[in-house]
Structures are given as structure tokens and as C-alpha cells.
Amino acid sequence: MTLQLLLNGVAMGCIYALVALGFVILYNATGIINFAQGEIVATGAYLCLFAMSGLGFSLLPALGAAILMMLVVAAGLFVLAYYPLRDRSVLVGVVGTIGVGIALKNLLHLVAGPLPHPLPSLFGTGQVDFAGAAMSVQSLGIIGITLLMFALYFVYTHFTSVGIRMRAAAQDREMARMVGIPVSRTMCLTFVASGLIATLAGFLAAPVVFISPDMGLPLMLKGFIAIVIGGFGSIPGAIVGGIFVGVLDSVVATYLSSAYRDVFTFLVLISVIVLRPTGFFGERVGQRI
Amino acid sequence: MKARYAWAAIGVIAVSLPLLTSGYVLYVCNLAMIFAVIAVGLNLLVGYGGQVSVGHAAFFGIGAYTSALLCVDRGWSFWAALPAAALVSGLAGFLLGLPALRLRGHYLILVTLGFGEIVRVILQNWQAFTKGPTGIGGIPPVSLGNFAFVSEGRFFYLALAFLVVAIAVAHRIAHSRSGRELMSVRDNEVAAELVGVDTTRVKLFAFTLSAVFAGVAGSLYAHMSGFISPDMFTFEVSVAALVMVMLGGPGTVFGPVAGALVLTALPEMLREFKELYLFFYGIGILLLAVFLPRGLAGLIPRGARR
Numbered sequence: 319m320t321l322q323l324l325l326n327g328v329a330m331g332c333i334y335a336l337v338a339l340g341f342v343i344l345y346n347a348t349g350i351i352n353f354a355q356g357e358i359v360a361t362g363a364y365l366c367l368f369a370m371s372g373l374g375f376s377l378l379p380a381l382g383a384a385i386l387m388m389l390v391v392a393a394g395l396f397v398l399a400y401y402p403l404r405d406r407s408v409l410v411g412v413v414g415t416i417g418v419g420i421a422l423k424n425l426l427h428l429v430a431g432p433l434p435h436p437l438p439s440l441f442g443t444g445q446v447d448f449a450g451a452a453m454s455v456q457s458l459g460i461i462g463i464t465l466l467m468f469a470l471y472f473v474y475t476h477f478t479s480v481g482i483r484m485r486a487a488a489q490d491r492e493m494a495r496m497v498g499i500p501v502s503r504t505m506c507l508t509f510v511a512s513g514l515i516a517t518l519a520g521f522l523a524a525p526v527v528f529i530s531p532d533m534g535l536p537l538m539l540k541g542f543i544a545i546v547i548g549g550f551g552s553i554p555g556a557i558v559g560g561i562f563v564g565v566l567d568s569v570v571a572t573y574l575s576s577a578y579r580d581v582f583t584f585l586v587l588i589s590v591i592v593l594r595p596t597g598f599f600g601e602r603v604g605q606r607i
Numbered sequence: 608m609k610a611r612y613a614w615a616a617i618g619v620i621a622v623s624l625p626l627l628t629s630g631y632v633l634y635v636c637n638l639a640m641i642f643a644v645i646a647v648g649l650n651l652l653v654g655y656g657g658q659v660s661v662g663h664a665a666f667f668g669i670g671a672y673t674s675a676l677l678c679v680d681r682g683w684s685f686w687a688a689l690p691a692a693a694l695v696s697g698l699a700g701f702l703l704g705l706p707a708l709r710l711r712g713h714y715l716i717l718v719t720l721g722f723g724e725i726v727r728v729i730l731q732n733w734q735a736f737t738k739g740p741t742g743i744g745g746i747p748p749v750s751l752g753n754f755a756f757v758s759e760g761r762f763f764y765l766a767l768a769f770l771v772v773a774i775a776v777a778h779r780i781a782h783s784r785s786g787r788e789l790m791s792v793r794d795n796e797v798a799a800e801l802v803g804v805d806t807t808r809v810k811l812f813a814f815t816l817s818a819v820f821a822g823v824a825g826s827l828y829a830h831m832s833g834f835i836s837p838d839m840f841t842f843e844v845s846v847a848a849l850v851m852v853m854l855g856g857p858g859t860v861f862g863p864v865a866g867a868l869v870l871t872a873l874p875e876m877l878r879e880f881k882e883l884y885l886f887f888y889g890i891g892i893l894l895l896a897v898f899l900p901r902g903l904a905g906l907i908p909r910g911a912r913r
Binding site: 351399403406407408409410411412413414416417418420422423424425427535539542543546550577578580581584585587588591592595 | 709717729849885894
């Protein structure tokens with residue numbers, strides 16, 4: 319396997335890992351399996367696009383503007399959809415969030431049209447030589463930003479008071495309420511954080527997969543697989559699982575069959591669920607969020 | 608007594624519908640009845656058994672492709688291909704049920720989701736067998752002796768007959784020992800096991816049976832439209848089937864039929880506003896889940912329910 323192939327797989331896997339991270343923190347805080355995660359990522363990508371071509375920002379300020387807009391969008395979504403769906407049966411949660419996803423996707427379709435849009439990459443299209451292989455700067459950039467994001471998230475949830483409250487509310491809601499944490503507001507904050515991570519995922523994915531209303535579903539499916547492989551509910555599991563899926567994808571597509579790539583990844587998903595449902599890192603309640 | 612008159616009236620209207628309308632309206636009715644067969648079967652699994660599947664379009668597709676390939680490539684008649692379609696999709700349901708037995712909640716959902724995607728990708732890419740994205744055309748219409756169910760009006764009665772049988776079977780099962788066992792698994796699996804319910808057998812039974820219903824619907828669909836392609840059997844269709852069950856009322860016999868009628872007719876009527884319709888469809892699904900998790904049946908006062 320060439321180094322180049324591995325690198326691209328890892329980079330794609332990092333995007334899946336960010337999709338998975340946004341999903342996992344929401345799941346841990348509210349118990350909702352968010353089938354709209356892909357569409358929230360797509361919404362984030364469209365917000366970046368709008369900030370660039372609509373508001374005339376350049377790339378990096380556009381990301382900042384998109385994140386600000388996502389704050390409002392995510393808070394609205396939480397109040398209108400996710401707060402009422404928390405702690406409901408699996409069927410209700412799944413059907414409800416699928417509804418959110420369908421609504422978001424078609425809203426994007428109505429507002430921006432069906433055509434795919436490109437978004438320039440923050441890192442250009444250059445390449446650097448490393449150990450005799452030509453590595454794309456974009457892939458290295460995606461990997462770097464993702465690792466930075468996971469590190470920031472770790473620091474935020476372990477060393478800031480708000481972050482520690484978020485973890486407390488996710489671990490034991492009743493106990494958190496008793497020690498005076500405003501649980502609902504904290505939950506909202508967690509959802510907004512999940513939305514911001516999704517925006518970043520959309521921003522990084524856009525130069526690779528194009529922005530379109532349909533970009534969400536495949537990203538979400540890969541995110542799901544990453545979560546299961548890593549261990550449902552585990553944050554380190556999200557990044558390990560994401561990278562595993564990304565590398566598996568690119569290896570299968572190159573050496574076996576690009577048409578049946580998704581069959582392999584889904585077979586891995588089913589095998590992991592059946593044979594080792596705890597994934598790499600298990601579903602340990604104590605380590606949520 | 609009143610309920611009996613109501614059912615008689617519904618029956619008369621249903622039977623005489625082909626005399627009152629024609630063409631497109633009947634086509635939509637036929638499509639709705641085919642989806643109703645899927646929804647009635649899925650309801651056994653989801654509504655009575657509490658096992659959520661987001662991959663039932665796969666069984667619908669397996670039934671449709673089995674029937675179409677046997678008729679087009681091997682020259683079988685519909686009446687021979689139909690049991691084969693039911694058998695193959697039932698077998699697929701059984702096989703999916705095996706790993707799904709140990710799973711609950713989100714894991715089960717992801718397995719059914721993965722299964723649905725695997726089947727779709729195979730239908731899309733196995734050119735030599737499924738003819739890939741171009742699909743299969745020239746599927747012969749259903750015929751009985753010299754009588755062919757070619758027009759919408761004729762097919763209407765065929766689909767109605769299948770739907771009535773499907774409802775009757777589901778009704779029988781729901782009110783049998785198996786039905787009560789299924790509900791006990793849904794309400795509390797541990798308790799069900801403690802009182803001696805063979806939860807493994809019951810869940811496998813529900814998976815297999817709901818797959819058979821979807822396979823039969825697939826076979827009917829293939830012979831109604833004469834053409835099938837992979838984009839008829841997507842995640843969206845699996846979701847639609849699930850929403851039909853939710854809308855009508857999970858765990859009721861007639862709810863899924865009502866759900867199928869509404870959710871087939873609405874998008875057809877609002878075809879020109881497709882994205883706008885789908886936007887409101889999404890919001891409607893959310894509102895349904897939040898405010899009416901027991902579906903339209905939840906609106907009917909308890910005393911009047913059957």
C-alpha cells in the first residue's frame with residue numbers, strides 16, 4: 319500500500335470522525351440517535367458557501383461566519399426538535415430525526431438548488447514530498463485540524479467549568495440537577511457544540527465531495543459505521559473508528575472493487591455489531607462525552 | 608353494529624372505485640395498496656414486536672427482482688414467481704433476523720440500515736445478474752387464464768385481493784398466541800422470557816414474516832409497472848414504509864393501511880411542488896413523532912377502537 323493512499327484514507331477518515339464526534343456527544347447528552355447528523359453537516363457546508371458567495375467573505379472568515387450562523391440554527395433545532403425528542407422510544411427518536419433530516423435537505427434544495435457547488439480548500443491543491451511520496455497538503459491539513467479539534471474538545475470538556483458541567487449532565491442527569499446544573503440549558507449547549515463540529519466537518523468535506531443537498535447521507539452512514547467500530551458512545555472510539563473506515567474504504571476501492579466498496583464497509587459494520595458489539599472502546603457509561 | 612356498517616360502506620366504496628374513477632387515480636390507489644401490504648407486514652415487526660427496521664426496501668427489492676428475473680429470463684408465470692419471491696425475501700428476512708436477535712435499539716437499526724444499503728449497492732452494481740442501474744424492463748403483466756390484469760381497473764382488484772389477504776393474515780397473527788408473544792417482547796423482553804416466551808423464535812418469526820409481506824409487495828409492484836430499477840428500493844422507501852406504520856398507528860391492524868394511502872396519495876398529488884412537499888413531509892414526520900407517536904389511531908377514543 320502506498321503512503322499516499324494511506325494518507326488520503328486517513329484524511330477522509332478524519333472527516334468521518336468529525337461527523338461521528340458530533341453524533342456521539344449528542345447521543346451521550348440526550349440519548350437521541352440523530353439520523354439528521356449528515357444533513358446538519360450539509361447545512362454547515364452550505365452556511366460556509368453562503369458566507370463566501372453571498373456575504374463575500376474569504377475562506378477562513380467564512381468559516382467563522384458559518385459557525386456563528388450555526389449557533390443560531392442549532393439552538394433553534396434543539397428547542398424545536400431535539401429537546402422534545404429526548405428520552406423518547408427508539409422508534410420515535412429515529413423517525414423524528416429522520417423527519418428533521420428530510421426537512422433540512424429539502425430546505426437546502428429549495429434555497430440553493432440541486433446542483434453541486436465546489437468550495438475551495440483551505441490548503442490549496444499543493445503537494446509536499448515526504449519519505450519519497452507526494453503527499454497532498456489538503457489531506458495533511460484535514461488530519462491536523464481534526465486532531466486539533468479532538469484535542470480542543472478534550473480540553474474543553476475536562477478543564478473548563480462549562481465543559482465539566484456538560485459531561486456531568488450527560489452522565490447522570492438527576493445527580494447533575496441536584497448539584498445545581500441547569501440540565502436542559504447544558505443539553506442545549508452540547509447540541510450547539512455538536513452543530514459547530516458538524517459545520518467544521520462540512521467545511522473540510524466540501525472540497526473533497528462537493529456541496530449538495532444529498533451530501534449528508536453518505537457521510538452520516540460512514541459516521542455511523544465509525545461509531546460502531548469505535549464503540550458506541552466513545553469519543554476516542556469516534557476518531558479511531560473514523561480513521562479505520564476511511565482507510566478501509568480507500569484500500570478496498572483501490573485493491574478490490576470501487577463499486578462494492580460500501581458493501582465491504584457495511585459488512586464490517588454488521589460483523590462488528592454481531593461479533594463485538596462494544597467495538598474497540600466499548601460503551602462505558604462512565605466515559606460519556 | 609355501527610362499526611359493521613362503516614366497514615361495509617368502506618368495502619363497497621373500495622370495490623366500486625374502478626367504476627367511479629380511472630387512469631391515474633387508480634394507478635395511485637394500486638401503488639398505495641402495494642405499499643399497504645409492506646406497511647401491514649412491517650407493522651407486525653415494528654408495531655407489535657417493537658423491533659425497528661430501516662431496511663425494508665431491501666426485501667421489497669428482493670421480491671421484485673426475484674419475480675422479474677424469473678419471469679423475464681426464465682419465462683415463469685407470475686403465479687409461479689410470486690411464491691419464489693416470497694420465499695427468497697422470507698429467507699433474506701430470516702438471515703437478517705439471525706444476527707438481529709441479540710440486538711436491541713440502535714444496534715438493530717444500524718444493522719437493518721446496513722443491510723438495506725448492501726442490497727441496494729448490489730442491485731446497482733451486479734450488472735450481469737440485475738442489469739445494474741438500467742433496471743429490468745418487459746416484465747409481463749399478471750394473467751389468469753386468458754384474463755390479463757393489464758389496465759389499472761383490473762389490477763386494482765388484484766391488488767385489493769392481496770391487501771385483504773395481507774390484512775386478514777396480519778389480523779389473525781396479531782390476535783393469536785404469536786401476536787401476544789410479540790407484544791410481550793415489545794413491552795418487556797426480560798419479563799417475556801421469564802414467563803416462558805421463546806423470544807428468539809418470536810422475533811425471527813416476525814422478521815421473516817414481515818420480509819415475506821414486503822417480497823410479495825415487490826413481486827406485485829414489478830408486474831404492475833413492468834419495469835424495475837434500483838432507485839425504487841432506497842433508504843427513502845424504507846423510511847416511507849416506517850412512517851406509514853407510524854402515521855397510521857403502530858400495533859393496529861388498519862393503521863398502516865391508512866398510513867400507506869395518505870403517504871402514497873400526497874406526494875403524487877403534490878408532485879409539482881416536490882421539494883416543498885418533502886420539506887413539509889419532513890416537518891410533518893417530526894410533529895408526528897413528537898405529538899402523535901401512536902399515529903392516527905391514537906386520535907380514536909379508546910372505546911371505539913377495535
